[in-house]
Amino acid sequence: MELGRKKAEACAACHGPDGNSVVPLFPILAGQTSRYLYLELRDFKEGRRTDPQMSPIAAPLTRDDMLDLAAFFAAQKPRPTGFNADAARAARGKAKADETLCTMCHLGGFAGQNEIPRVAGQYYEYVVKQLGDFKNRVRTNDAGSMTSVARTLSDQDIEDLGHYLASLQ
Amino acid sequence: MTKHIALASSILLIFAAAPAPAQVTKQINVSQDQLARAGSDSRNWLHTQGNYAQTRYYPGAQINTKNVRKLRPAFVFQTEVNESMETAPIVVDGVMYLTTSYNHVYAADAATGKELWHYKHRMGPVTTFCCGPNNRGVAISGGKLFMGTLDAKLIALDALTGKLVWEKQIADPEKGYSETMAPTVVENKVLIGTNGGEYGIRGFLKAFDAGSGSLLWTFYTIPEKGHEGVWAEKDATGRNMHRDIAKEKAALSQQGGDFYQTLGGGVWMNPAIDLKARTAWFVAGNPSPDLYGDERPGDNLYTDSLVAIDLDQGTYKCHFQYIAHDVWDLDAVSPPILVDVKDRSGNMVPGVLHGGKTGHVYVHNRKDCSLIRFSQTMIPQENMWVLPTPEGARMLPGANGGVEWSPMAWEPKNRLAIALNLHQPMTYHVEAAKYPGGSKLWLGGAFKVIASEKQWGRVSAVNVDTGKVAWKHDTEQPLIGGGLATAGGLFFFGEGNGSFNALDSATGKKLWSFNCGAGANAQPVSYMVRGKQYVAMGCGGNTQIDFKRGNSVFVFSLTE
Numbered sequence: 190m191e192l193g194r195k196k197a198e199a200c201a202a203c204h205g206p207d208g209n210s211v212v213p214l215f216p217i218l219a220g221q222t223s224r225y226l227y228l229e230l231r232d233f234k235e236g237r238r239t240d241p242q243m244s245p246i247a248a249p250l251t252r253d254d255m256l257d258l259a260a261f262f263a264a265q266k267p268r269p270t271g272f273n274a275d276a277a278r279a280a281r282g283k284a285k286a287d288e289t290l291c292t293m294c295h296l297g298g299f300a301g302q303n304e305i306p307r308v309a310g311q312y313y314e315y316v317v318k319q320l321g322d323f324k325n326r327v328r329t330n331d332a333g334s335m336t337s338v339a340r341t342l343s344d345q346d347i348e349d350l351g352h353y354l355a356s357l358q
Numbered sequence: 359m360t361k362h363i364a365l366a367s368s369i370l371l372i373f374a375a376a377p378a379p380a381q382v383t384k385q386i387n388v389s390q391d392q393l394a395r396a397g398s399d400s401r402n403w404l405h406t407q408g409n410y411a412q413t414r415y416y417p418g419a420q421i422n423t424k425n426v427r428k429l430r431p432a433f434v435f436q437t438e439v440n441e442s443m444e445t446a447p448i449v450v451d452g453v454m455y456l457t458t459s460y461n462h463v464y465a466a467d468a469a470t471g472k473e474l475w476h477y478k479h480r481m482g483p484v485t486t487f488c489c490g491p492n493n494r495g496v497a498i499s500g501g502k503l504f505m506g507t508l509d510a511k512l513i514a515l516d517a518l519t520g521k522l523v524w525e526k527q528i529a530d531p532e533k534g535y536s537e538t539m540a541p542t543v544v545e546n547k548v549l550i551g552t553n554g555g556e557y558g559i560r561g562f563l564k565a566f567d568a569g570s571g572s573l574l575w576t577f578y579t580i581p582e583k584g585h586e587g588v589w590a591e592k593d594a595t596g597r598n599m600h601r602d603i604a605k606e607k608a609a610l611s612q613q614g615g616d617f618y619q620t621l622g623g624g625v626w627m628n629p630a631i632d633l634k635a636r637t638a639w640f641v642a643g644n645p646s647p648d649l650y651g652d653e654r655p656g657d658n659l660y661t662d663s664l665v666a667i668d669l670d671q672g673t674y675k676c677h678f679q680y681i682a683h684d685v686w687d688l689d690a691v692s693p694p695i696l697v698d699v700k701d702r703s704g705n706m707v708p709g710v711l712h713g714g715k716t717g718h719v720y721v722h723n724r725k726d727c728s729l730i731r732f733s734q735t736m737i738p739q740e741n742m743w744v745l746p747t748p749e750g751a752r753m754l755p756g757a758n759g760g761v762e763w764s765p766m767a768w769e770p771k772n773r774l775a776i777a778l779n780l781h782q783p784m785t786y787h788v789e790a791a792k793y794p795g796g797s798k799l800w801l802g803g804a805f806k807v808i809a810s811e812k813q814w815g816r817v818s819a820v821n822v823d824t825g826k827v828a829w830k831h832d833t834e835q836p837l838i839g840g841g842l843a844t845a846g847g848l849f850f851f852g853e854g855n856g857s858f859n860a861l862d863s864a865t866g867k868k869l870w871s872f873n874c875g876a877g878a879n880a881q882p883v884s885y886m887v888r889g890k891q892y893v894a895m896g897c898g899g900n901t902q903i904d905f906k907r908g909n910s911v912f913v914f915s916l917t918e
Contacts, residue, residue, distance in 0.1 A: 224484060228797055288809040292904045293489060294799060297441075303485050304798055333650070333791030337804040341750060341787065 193261025443898025490901025506537025551625020587657025650802025852878025876908020
């Protein structure tokens with residue numbers, strides 16, 4: 190854990206010192222599952238997922254670096270973002286999530302498990318961007334499940350899901 | 359050292375006021391003979407599915423159609439895990455052993471609910487599993503309990519103390535292997551399959567030595583050669599599955615058959631044991647990836663199949679495939695039941711029953727796995743077998759079935775297999791996807807429920823000699839969980855809204871209900887302590903259908 194804390198200093202500028210980022214386009218990593226964090230770092234490093242900021246940062250990381258970082262952020266406590274969800278949109282988002290059977294993988298309350306990320310309480314802007322990236326096949330590193338699901342979502346569905354997920358804790 | 363002892367004693371003194379942790383004080387030693395005769399033992403519940411034939415039929419009749427209205431909670435056993443509960447408690451000589459999600463095991467007094475011990479499995483750093491962190495229970499033999507874990511281990515616990523005796527890595531969790539099923543123990547062999555059909559595993563049933571944990575044999579549900587099968591065009595009921603067999607054959611000759619290593623075929627539920635014929639009967643689940651077939655040309659044997667293997671050697675005896683080259687995840691999960699059935703000429707023969715996700719009960723001849731008959735449809739079927747599309751194609755039943763993992767119960771008097779069904783209209787979506795290395799969910803698409811169409815559940819009782827539905831009982835929500843039939847003429851089952859119910863097993867008439875406050879989606883069992891019959895049901899909800907979570911096992915008995 191201490192190794193991870195040290196290594197995570199390089200991530201603090203965007204993701205916050207404890208994984209609670211303050212910029213809504215940078216995801217909250219605190220409390221994320223360590224397995225997901227590790228696999229995403231590995232995908233950034235190996236080019237299966239790309240991002241102008243993350244790709245060069247992940248490139249030099251070793252397997253141990255990635256495991257240490259994953260363990261550190263997973264052990265941090267996520268803080269509420271203070272996002273002011275629109276109740277009607279969040280309710281529509283919940284209905285869409287039920288229809289899409291999201292919690293079969295993401296678990297009840299979107300708490301996440303193993304390689305399936307926690308999305309409860311994540312930033313609205315980040316959720317909307319990722320769902321859009323899946324839909325538009327900008328992000329394709331999840332072995333087909335999310336690209337398949339996102340294809341069926343309208344822009345409004347995605348925003349509604351953003352309101353719902355950001356409102357969870 | 360002395361200092362440490364002094365410190366330890368002072369800690370002991372501080373806690374001296376607290377009662378010493380209880381433990382099992384009687385001898386627990388379950389013999390093979392007891393395990394083999396469990397079907398006529400009304401005192402104990404020794405197997406997850408009741409007995410080696412897996413009938414989930416309880417032979418006691420103290421609680422019956424006449425008095426079931428007086429059934430009330432005797433106690434509620436609360437665990438510390440508030441998550442999906444699928445356990446079937448094992449009860450031996452008044453001691454209950456139950457499990458929770460994330461592999462906790464509890465021993466409790468089966469008449470009072472007093473906790474005797476609590477074991478928490480120390481989970482490895484990597485787990486990979488689909489459909490919830492479930493566990494469906496322990497198996498018992500001698501003085502040991504056996505449990506499969508989410509990090510793909512098999513562990514043996516001392517039934518008296520809950521202490522770990524041995525643990526064995528069954529398979530690699532980084533490759534998508536995990537365990538949620540309860541093992542079956544027979545003649546010191548612990549039989550266990552594997553989850554992972556959603557991650558590109560190669561399924562199996564393995565036998566481990568109960569004493570040492572050493573591996574005795576492995577039967578792979580995917581053969582290295584010949585998994586392409588007979589290029590079946592029709593399913594078990596004669597309907598065309600719309601395969602492009604010429605294209606599949608070309609793909610196979612081009613890419614070869616090495617994908618057997620990632621072809622799926624998980625084994626989610628207990629095998630039934632025919633001791634006389636020395637045969638283990640089980641069903642194998644879906645091919646990987648679930649919805650995208652181009653990666654895996656051929657019938658994908660023995661996915662979606664009933665399989666019989668030699669109990670002593672683990673070698674192939676026969677199989678029957680329900681759906682070849684499945685692209686709907688309508689696989690075979692509910693555990694097979696061994697009972698005698700009428701063949702097509704009306705002669706009684708040793709048979710095997712399986713409740714399918716397709717919504718049929720299949721009746722087989724144990725001689726050669728052949729299908730004798732399939733039942734009337736228990737739930738609506740539409741557009742079978744329309745192929746999944748990127749935009750989504752509607753077909754009924756939805757991908758959860760029909761009969762999911764939910765074990766059926768056998769009602770011998772009227773010769774009924776009683777099945778819990780779901781009706782969840784869905785669209786099936788396909789998405790091209792290469793094997794992602796075992797670490798990521800690999801469905802090759804998705805399924806979605808259709809929001810505008812109502813979902814519901816149905817208990818269906820099928821006469822196995824005619825295939826006709828004798829009675830049905832509809833519920834407001836899809837059904838998932840186990841059934842229990844009793845000699846008292848009752849059928850017990852639970853619903854996602856918390857209702858735990860008793861029906862008249864001959865007619866389906868509802869006689870009793872109690873709301874547990876969380877999804878009653880585990881597997882009910884019954885037993886006796888000091889002459890009194892109890893019925894136990896885990897009510898912790900369900901991940902797969904997202905029913906309200908809870909943490910408790912409810913135990914009922916008759917009021918005086």
